[in-house]
Amino acid sequence: MSMYYEFHNPVNLISGYGIIPNSIGATLKALNSKRVLLISDRENNSDGTVDIVRKSIIAGGVNVGGVYLNVPRDSSVLVISKIANLCMINSCDSIVAVGAGSVLDTAKCVRLIISQNTNHITDLKGFDMCNRGVDMPLVLVPATCGTGSEVSNVAVVLDETGTNKLDFVTEELLPNATIIDGSMLVFQSSMEILSAAFDALTHAIESVTGRQRNPISTKYACMAIMMIRDNLEYCLCDNPKEEHLHKLMEASTIAGVAQSSSMLGVVHAICYSLGVVLEIWHRECTAEVLPHVLKYDFECCKDLYAEMFFYLVPESVYVSTPKEDRAKVFCEYIQSWYKRLHALVGGSNTIVNLGLSEQNVDAVAKTASRDGLNIINPRYIDLHGIKEILLSIMRGDI
Amino acid sequence: MSKKFCNKAKIMYGKDSLNRISFELSRNNSTRVFVLSDSTSMQSGAVGRIKNLFKGSDASATYYIIDVEKWSTTDVVTSAYQKFYDSKCEFIICVGGDGIANIAKAIKVLANVGTSDITQVTNLNVKDKVPLMLIPTSVKSVSYGVGNTSVVDKDNNKLYKLSGSVLCPNYIIIDKRVVTKLSEQIANERILLILGMSLVALSEPLMSISARIFAFTAMDSLKEPLAIDKHRYLGRTGEEIVIATVAAGIGFTGVPKCMLSLMVMHISICKNIEYNEIFFALLGKYLNLFLGRYSTDDINLLGKYLDDDSVFNITDMQDRREYVISKFIKIINELSECIGGVSSLSELGLEESEKSMIIDKVVNSYGSDITSAKVSDIQALMDSAF
Structure with missing residues (x-):
């Protein structure tokens, strides 16, 4: 026994299709919450999600003491301070957040700043900088099938200037409970579902290949890959079945559990950087970046690719692929699968037409090279390596 | 309908994991x-470490x-809690096997609820203020790492x-420096338990x-569970078996109202x-009957x-399905032989006349969730066991 590992995910996972109306209030009540701050964004407010959540809170006999519905796509320390202030002014004793990763990360940081009794969230940036536990119930409701933030010990927000990404990694970011409800995906377009699901798939793959992998997180990741394989395509069709939507949502959450324990790698370092420099969602980039990083890491990860192959491909592909070819076909399959699904939903965007160009490639590479996730990547990478990957994306080498 | 899952414990496994205690x-x-x-843990040097x-x-x-005796008693728990209370401690570390962990969990619940009498504990929805760290020397039951x-x-x-989140250990540290080496027979018995629990859990819809x-993680920890013969498990270390048992337990308790578990529990109490003896007696029959699940x-x-x-x-x-489950039943039978055979319910002392009493108890355990199909399943399993 030469290795050491830790696995910790104490989040209470409550999962079921259509459970939101009856579960959030009850969950808050069980946590002795009396007055809650509700956090979300404009999208979830306009599609009616926030209303459903608000009614569920009230149905549980809990008061809504404050509401903030303006979390931006890339949240920042300024937004967090503003919401924390709102929470304290309204004497809220708990937080509920519904939305994508930015909303959930914001809520996690709001609770952190209040619980740690500091006015400066930046004091807590980095790894495990908290000096006390958190004593404020936090319930998260993911509205996409890609974030994983609802079960992760990580939050990513921008600094005061809005140009630098700050990472927070601590168990104190884990919520008390997460409500997983596939009905949230009916508000999403097929393209949004596809890009979010490939983000979740990337979470799973990077948590298997990363240096911090462990047997439990690897099992979580492999199961997530299998569930994405079995359900994603059905969710992209008209009128998808509840079962497929819900399983895709669950897959995203369990990929989140895996990445919370194992962390991510270069794909996310690059995609976060693309998100900041090009002002786009990072999840729009992961499917395109992933094959290039798989190729970069191939020699040190081929056994792990072969292990994940079983979970990724249909049985017919699995049985017809010789063992020695599985790692290679794993990489090829991911790209061809994405291309096929991208065409199926009528997608036309690529990272290049979203803005990556010779003018900004150095800025993207420089920002990505500063990301701590590079240390977790299985193969050493530096600024030069990242730029090579970006140039290979621009050339369409794969 | 919602499914719930929560595993509060932070699992720390492997080299020098005991060194994490101070952190x-x-x-x-x-x-x-x-x-x-x-x-036993005192004599083995585990407490000294x-x-x-x-x-x-x-x-x-x-x-x-x-x-520790077979069952923890209220007297033992009360004395241990009193000692804890007098010590004004704020953290519990438990070194040993299942019996002492059972007492540690009882102390934890008393400390958090704020009473010295376990028979008076009714409300378990309290804040988890006193953390519990379990350091296993060996684990023979799947309830070790869970909240009961x-x-x-x-x-x-x-x-x-008693069962509830507040009874869950907050930490489980598995370090080979304190884990007991297992004999071949005991190792095989544990493997049979892990395999059986995982298979039963996976059959539950x-x-x-x-x-x-977690059920699959437990099976992964066993490595090559099908490559069975009497000596194959000699190379498996105690800590590998401990982590597999803990994982199987977390998986198994993620199943609400498992039929086999309820039946075993009622027979065990009556x-x-x-x-484990009852579980082994019923395992093969359960898998045969319910492979369609x-x-x-x-x-x-x-x-x-x-x-x-x-x-x-096999297309x-x-x-x-039949091929896979029959293979697993074969392994279970081989493992059973390795541990000197498994007794039937009759050999364990359960009379056929007691069948209906056990069936009633299992049926009642479901409360309003009982269905006619479930009753038929319970009867079928009991009939098959005799």
Whole structure:
């Protein structure tokens, strides 16, 4: 026994299709919450999600003491301070957040700043900088099938200037409970579902290949890959079945559990950087970046690719692929699968037409090279390596 | 309908994991630690290793060593809690096996609820203020790492079973420096338990996805579970078996109202027979009867544990299901032989006349969730066992 590992995910996972109306209030009540701050964004407010959540809170006999519905796509320390202030002014004793990763990360940081009794969230940036536990119930409701933030010990927000990404990694970011409800995906377009699901798939793959992998997180990741394989395509069709939507949502959450324990790698370092420099969602980039990083890491990860192959491909592909070819076909399959699904939903965007160009490639590479996730990547990478990957994306080498 | 899953414990496994204790104490701002253990762990040197970790640290420890009997009693729990209370400790570390862990969980619940009488505990929805760290020397039951405990009130001949999040250990540290080496027979018995629990859990339709993951993690920890012969498990270390048992337990408790578990529990209480003996007696029969319950995905995942990928040459799904489960039943039978055979319910002392009483108890355990199909399943399993 030469290795050491830790696995910790104490989040209470409550999962079921259509459970939101009856579960959030009850969950808050069980946590002795009396007055809650509700956090979300404009999208979830306009599609009616926030209303459903608000009614569920009230149905549980809990008061809504404050509401903030303006979390931006890339949240920042300024937004967090503003919401924390709102929470304290309204004497809220708990937080509920519904939305994508930015909303959930914001809520996690709001609770952190209040619980740690500091006015400066930046004091807590980095790894495990908290000096006390958190004593404020936090319930998260993911509205996409890609974030994983609802079960992760990580939050990513921008600094005061809005140009630098700050990472927070601590168990104190884990919520008390997460409500997983596939009905949230009916508000999403097929393209949004596809890009979010490939983000979740990337979470799973990077948590298997990363240096911090462990047997439990690897099992979580492999199961997530299998569930994405079995359900994603059905969710992209008209009128998808509840079962497929819900399983895709669950897959995203369990990929989140895996990445919370194992962390991510270069794909996310690059995609976060693309998100900041090009002002786009990072999840729009992961499917395109992933094959290039798989190729970069191939020699040190081929056994792990072969292990994940079983979970990724249909049985017919699995049985017809010789063992020695599985790692290679794993990489090829991911790209061809994405291309096929991208065409199926009528997608036309690529990272290049979203803005990556010779003018900004150095800025993207420089920002990505500063990301701590590079240390977790299985193969050493530096600024030069990242730029090579970006140039290979621009050339369409794969 | 919703499925719920929560595993509160932070699992720390492997090389030098005991060295993490001081970090976790400091993270909890705990300086006074109550170390609960038994005389076996004292003699083996496990407690000494923990003592050494406190040398030169900011934390001080109060040690309480007791001999554990088959069942924890209210008297033992009350005395241990009193000692904990007097020590003014704010953190519990438990070194040992299942018996002492059962007592540690009882102390934890009393400390958090704020009473010294376990028979008076009713509301378990309280804040988890006193953390519990379990350091196993060996684990023989799947309840070790999860949120439940059982205590016998000898005076009133009553068994108190408590379960809830507040009983969950906050930490489980598995370090080979304190894990007991297992004999071949005991190792095989544990493997049979892990395999059986995981297979039964996976057959339950209400199992959450996280619980399924833990069941498969347990099977992964066994490595090559199908490559069985009497000597194959000699190379497996005690800590590998401990982590597999813990994972199987977390998976198994993710199944609400598992039929086999309820039946085993009621027979165990009525006849005062070890849980595992009854479980082994029923396991093969359960798998034979309910092989249709496994999902296609799970059959394929179970098939992956078989040698090479030959299972995927069977194209008919029903044939594949039968093939996979029959292979596992074969392993279970071989493992049973390795441990000197498994007794039937009659051999364990359950009379056929007691069948209906057990069936009634299992049916009643379901409360309003009982269905006619479930009743038929319970009867079928009981009939098959005789």
